[in-house]
Amino acid sequence: MSEKLATAPRGKVSLFGVLRSESIRFFSLNSTRILILLAIVLYAAIAAIGTWGIGSLRASMGGMEQMPGMEDLAAPGFASELMGSGLVFSQLILGVLGVLLFSGEFTTGSAVSTFLASPQRLRVLAAKTILITVVTAGVQIVSSLLAFAISKPIADNYQMDLDFGSDAFQRVLWYGALAVAMAALIGLALGMMLRNSAGGITSLAALFFVLPIILSILTSITDWAQHIAKFTPDQLGMALATPSSVVTDLESWQQLLGVAGWIVLPLALGAVLLAKRDIK
Amino acid sequence: MIQAQQLTKKYGGKTVVDNASFTVQQGMVTGFLGPNGAGKSTTMRMIVGLAAPTSGEVLVNGRDFKKSRHPLTEVGTLLEAKSVHKSLTPLAHLRAMAATAGLPVSRVHEVLEVTGLSSVQRKKVGGFSLGMGQRLGIATALLGDPQVLILDEPVNGLDPEGVAWVRNLARQQAAEGKTVFISSHLMSEMAQTADHLIVIGRGRIMADAPISEFIDNGLDQTIVRSADIEVLMNALNGDGVQLRRIDEHGVEVTGPDSVTIGRRALEYGVVLSELRPLQRTLEDAYMELTRDAVEYHSSNVAETGGGK
Structure with missing residues (x-):
């Protein structure tokens, strides 16, 4: 070790700086690359396999649209909505990415470095929120485009109507991105509140997979449960992206309000806790 | 600051x-x-x-x-x-x-x-x-x-x-x-x-x-040895000086520093066989200061039987 140090320029902390800092660390981690790759591959594969499966079923049975109960297969946007079949998995995987972005700070002790470099804690939260929103929405758009690119030749082969410009595919593309970003922000809030990766991921999985099961059981007993079931994050996402497959009686504004609630409320609660609690 | x-x-x-x-x-x-x-x-x-x-x-x-x-x-x-x-x-x-x-x-x-x-x-x-x-x-x-x-x-x-x-x-x-x-x-x-x-x-x-x-806040302590230790003890006795006999020819002097003791010995013609200032280290000062404020005391190994 030598002893002489030059004088460093005076460094002013800014939201842009913290955002750059978060990006450098986020993309340096293997977990980030693995989860993003997994989300894209799984989503595109589910779409392609779904298209192939339905296509070959149609080909082998012939004219099954006329059969009672199978009319949906002939609906104009059906092939497009197949593209969104893996949406809930994307929500979960990229939601985990959101959990890790915050819980990792506390499980590894790097929170100390982070909050020494930006003592204003809410600025760190703002940077993480922007980063995870842009990344997960972006990844979901890439996933949808890849799903389309792979499935298009398959759909053409079976004379299925898969059209990029169609209203149905555009819904899958954009509302899918919204649904995934919502899940990632819920994950971010869980990671921030629980400060623990395993706990955050388990809670997220419970929200997406266990809560719907519990609500569906309750629905058979009581009426009010079905009103709540419409507002779970997986139902909201699927009903927005694939409205013919997952039918809801909610108005668009009600759906969007539900999404906004799932984004704002956990983050706001987490922000209050983040500002108050000590950093360990 | x-x-x-x-x-x-x-x-x-x-x-x-x-x-x-x-x-x-x-x-x-x-x-x-x-x-x-x-x-x-x-x-x-x-x-x-x-x-x-x-x-x-x-x-x-x-x-x-x-x-x-x-x-x-x-x-x-x-x-x-x-x-x-x-x-x-x-x-x-x-x-x-x-x-x-x-x-x-x-x-x-x-x-x-x-x-x-x-x-x-x-x-x-x-x-x-x-x-x-x-x-x-x-x-x-x-x-x-x-x-x-x-x-x-x-x-x-x-x-x-x-x-x-x-x-x-x-x-x-x-x-x-x-x-x-x-x-x-x-x-x-x-x-x-x-x-x-x-x-x-x-x-x-x-x-x-x-x-x-x-x-520095502690008083000087010095170990002095001489065949004529009694003479020296009488010579040193005075205000604020503590003398503690440690053996036949040795005494621990608290108060005057070793230079003063040596000078007094010369004045009285006492030959010293040892004149050793006791260094009160920072460690001693620290131990003294925090003795009652230590959160986790270690006890004597012998007393605890060295484990189960």
């Missing part, structure tokens, strides 16, 4: 820092000394806003650090060796830290160079030894060329060369007019580095004084 005013931190019912008021001056190295669990780290965490005081306040250069616009340039902090994501490399960690404040990448390479980490800059931090983690922590602290340097047990896990380097670094930074605040549970370490000492025990500030006072 760091100013703490009646700083108190309670966790549940336990008071970890108890009404601590002190000032850490710039241009010198201030040691923060105390046994394990005395509240050193908690105090440092409160200084940099990671822990909120239950009551009282602490200011860095006259301001609350949580509102600082130039945090890395204001305070460089080492709190624990591994405040870094295990899967990151030193380069990625330091680049990310530098980015928050818009510091250039050239500065990252500078601190990697001075802390001797250039050769491992692309290795994952998870595989680092305690010493290497400590070096990375120091590199992080130095990144913004801060006005105030806060180092919590910086020499933990360092090899002798690293320990000497940290000492030089602290002295050099203080010489440049910066505020240097270093904690340790070892008095011997502080004795070689610090100009000023703040001693903490069970969350309370026990002493706050220049390091010289820790050695």
Whole structure:
């Protein structure tokens, strides 16, 4: 070790700086690359396999649209909505990415470095929120485009109507991105509140997979449960992206309000806790 | 400069820092000394806003650090060796830290160079030894060329060369007019580095004084031996002088220093076979000061039967 140090320029902390800092660390981690790759591959594969499966079923049975109960297969946007079949998995995987972005700070002790470099804690939260929103929405758009690119030749082969410009595919593309970003922000809030990766991921999985099961059981007993079931994050996402497959009686504004609630409320609660609690 | 005013931190019912008021001056190295669990780290965490005081306040250069616009340039902090994501490399960690404040990448390479980490800059931090983690922590602290340097047990896990380097670094930074605040549970370490000492025990500030006072405030003690010890004892007897016979020819003198005793022996024609000042070390002073304030006492091994 030598002893002489030059004088460093005076460094002013800014939201842009913290955002750059978060990006450098986020993309340096293997977990980030693995989860993003997994989300894209799984989503595109589910779409392609779904298209192939339905296509070959149609080909082998012939004219099954006329059969009672199978009319949906002939609906104009059906092939497009197949593209969104893996949406809930994307929500979960990229939601985990959101959990890790915050819980990792506390499980590894790097929170100390982070909050020494930006003592204003809410600025760190703002940077993480922007980063995870842009990344997960972006990844979901890439996933949808890849799903389309792979499935298009398959759909053409079976004379299925898969059209990029169609209203149905555009819904899958954009509302899918919204649904995934919502899940990632819920994950971010869980990671921030629980400060623990395993706990955050388990809670997220419970929200997406266990809560719907519990609500569906309750629905058979009581009426009010079905009103709540419409507002779970997986139902909201699927009903927005694939409205013919997952039918809801909610108005668009009600759906969007539900999404906004799932984004704002956990983050706001987490922000209050983040500002108050000590950093360990 | 760091100013703490009646700083108190309670966790549940336990008071970890108890009404601590002190000032850490710039241009010198201030040691923060105390046994394990005395509240050193908690105090440092409160200084940099990671822990909120239950009551009282602490200011860095006259301001609350949580509102600082130039945090890395204001305070460089080492709190624990591994405040870094295990899967990151030193380069990625330091680049990310530098980015928050818009510091250039050239500065990252500078601190990697001075802390001797250039050769491992692309290795994952998870595989680092305690010493290497400590070096990375120091590199992080130095990144913004801060006005105030806060180092919590910086020499933990360092090899002798690293320990000497940290000492030089602290002295050099203080010489440049910066505020240097270093904690340790070892008095011997502080004795070689610090100009000023703040001693903490069970969350309370026990002493706050220049390091010289820790050695000088005790009375001189000297062991004297002579065949004519009785004569000398009579010659020395007087105001405030304590004499304690330790054996046939030896006595322990408390009060006058060894020069005075030697001169008196010459005046009375007494031949001395031994004249030995008892050094009251910083370690003794520290032990005395914190004896009742040690959180975790180790008991005699023989008494506990050496385990089950």
